[in-house]
Amino acid sequence: MTRFFAWGTFLLGCLFFALPLIGMTEFSLKMRRGEYSFDAYRRVFEDQRFWDTFSYSLILAAATIVVGVLLVVPTAYWVRLKLPQARPVIEFITLLPLVIPAIVIVFGYIRLYNTSSFLPLTGSALGTDILLTMGYTTLALPYMYRSVDTGLRTIDVATLTEAAQSLGAGWITILSRIILPNVMVAVLSGAFLTLAIVLGEFTMAALLNRPAFGPFMQLLGANRAYEPPALAVIAFAITWGCMGLMQLVTRFSKHERAKA
């Protein structure tokens, strides 16, 4: 009886998740009247703006990941090693982006860093790109911090540090040669999640007027019929790819550890 209900619930849920995926795939193939074709995809790939915005978002994602790692790894390490009393505060701050909507944060950016402010970041394209990168870092902060902090929990930070120090290593060496490799899996899973978030992000990029992938998709959606579902399929594939890589990294590391 329990099993019957369990299967029923599960299958109904699966149906709910499968239908939109089937729907968008089917629709994206219907561009040519009367037969299935990849015309919509060809159109998307022929569009120069697709490649421009996609590579722009990709570069921003890479920048976000670098900034995130440089920010989160030393901080999480330092808090574990020397400042456990700062932990609640840091954790609270890293969770704030889940509570404060992204649109509110970017609204603050626009008003705070306008051309007449102390830090006129929105005055130039590069400045805005930097601001957008910081915004994405903020959005990714909760996931990145938790991932790295959990990774640090599994290694004995204090002992590793003392051992490295007794061998004459400095802080930079300790962080880059000892700590980072040990939390690499956590960093990578945080990185792939960041990639997934940044590639599809719309609000911040749109409001800062940057040519990112998210606003491009929205623009196409407002003007075309068959390309949007093709884009949705592509976006879904990218998200799936990021998550798949995340799992792969975790599984690979477990395998490595099992061998050791």
Place this chain on the structure above:
Amino acid sequence: MPKQTGGQRLRLPLEWLGILPFVVFAVLFLILPTMKIVVGAFQTPDGGFTLQNLLDLNTPSIRSAYWTSIKLSFVTALLGCAIGFAMAAAVVFGGMPKGVRNPLVTFSGVASNFAGVPLAFAFIATLGPVGLVTVWLRTEFGINLRAMGFNLLSFWGLVITYLFFQIPLMILIIIPALDGLKREWREAAAVLGATGAQYWRMVALPILFPSLLGTFALLFANAFGAVATAFALTGPQLNIVPIKLFAQIRGDVLGNPNLGYALAFGMIVITALANFLYIWLRVRSERWLK
């Protein structure tokens, strides 16, 4: 450690220096922007203190935007929690094969991040006027969703679309919590004569209550701040707060920049309230956990 007290006094501020980059980042890109909104909500255009911005929120249009947003967030959070919980419980306790669980978790990871613009496209292709399901129901069964009053670009259309990322988020968070329920608790309750329902009501749900509540608050905030999905689905005309704010930032549609601050401030207040409610209830319900 045999260190001198003088050195001790010097070390404390130095240690705090270690988190300086993080603090600077958080202040510049999280706290100051938020403060700017909060302060701006209480300022006149020339910088004086006023409550007029908040009072000006009290127009039928803005009131209805907040109300719709709150309803939308509440309903999707509630349904997301309920359905996500049912699916997670089915997989963890339903005696289903082990091979089901990992794919579900992986898929939930993907689906919870598959929000925004592409998600809207997927639902338009499925439940839109010429979407797969709409057409199929019409041609195979003669059911006309539109004639029955269903419209994807409406409140319930938005609810269904939001559930696509709300349910997986719930599944991701609640599966570990369900794993934390010990088999012995269920067995102890059973030998003491409790039925399955009594076990859930008196033991399992009270233990899960904090995680359920926390996830609910998270799902609420998640839906409340979502712009992209709604914007891509309906364009700028749907009257919910994030879309209104989006239009205001782009083109000052309210005709008063400081009213925009007040609008954003209202969003912070509501998500913060949801989270404080959660923390308060959690503290109350978790007396048994230090």
Place this chain on the structure above:
Amino acid sequence: MSFLTLTHLEKSFGANRVVKDFNLSVEKGEFISLLGPSGCGKTTVLRMVAGFETPTAGGITIDGRDVTSLKANSRNIGMMFQAYALFPNMTVADNVAFGLRVKGVPRAERDARVAEMLALIGLSEMGGRFPFQLSGGQQQRVALARALAPRPSVLLLDEPLSALDAKVRVSLRNQIRQIQQDLGITTIFVTHDQEEAMSISDRIVVMNGGVADQVGAPFEIYNRPRTKFVANFVGTLNTFEVRVTDPATGRVALAGQDLTLPDAPLSARTGETLTVALRPEALRLGRLADAEALLPAKVTDVHFMGSVIRLRADVAGTDVSLDTFNRPDTPPPTVGSMIEVSLSGRDFIQLRA
């Protein structure tokens, strides 16, 4: 008919037969231990009695009622678990009251019973605390009170002491036995600790590979183990090869000494060798008047354990272990010294494979 009977009980998980043709009759008020190594099926038997596992074959009756296909929540059983399993969201008093609450016992009666139970386990002051505020031993006492509060007909104990430290373990086990005897409640206790089983049981069932190898009182199990497995699992054994001289009267020879084994006639014939066993305390240091034989031995190891001194020695080419009591005026023998060991044929144990 016995109060609790298990007849031809079988349990398989897939192709794995965990319990095979298990039979047991327990009298009302009896304290029975299921003793065996992990994986011997003892816990599975207990879980079938509790109703958590359905037997593949066979039946269970409690007080004349067939409960084989009854759900766990209608068997009226009390149970203690290894990991306490107290409900963390309830106070001690609410935990104890749980069984009464789900049965719909009125408030006043419930409170009285909870107070009575808390007094029984000596935790009357702790009713308002949460489980995490208690020590392991206290938690397990609360678990006992919770199990007993609804007046169960049978009490099942699933290794309730193994998560506790040594001192608490001994005192709680004595407390459990005391309460069990006061209430006269039929009890099944699962453990892998032979000392624990022997110290509190009326009878012990030694299990091996899903089968009950031997059922008997602790004294009988220890001194007259029927199989090699039982003998080895319950205490330490020394084995000797002896040559049979007269099977009819049980006479054998060991290193030139004549001994008479119990349980004559012997299965072996004259001239054959027989493997027999002896508990360490049946080998006695020095020349004793009532002993049948006296053998020289060379001490190879000395373990001073307090009240008991355990020696290892070479007796007639066999490495043996022997126990002797500590005596304040006599220092233990030193390693390498020669000693004399007294032994009697009647203490020998003949083992089936």
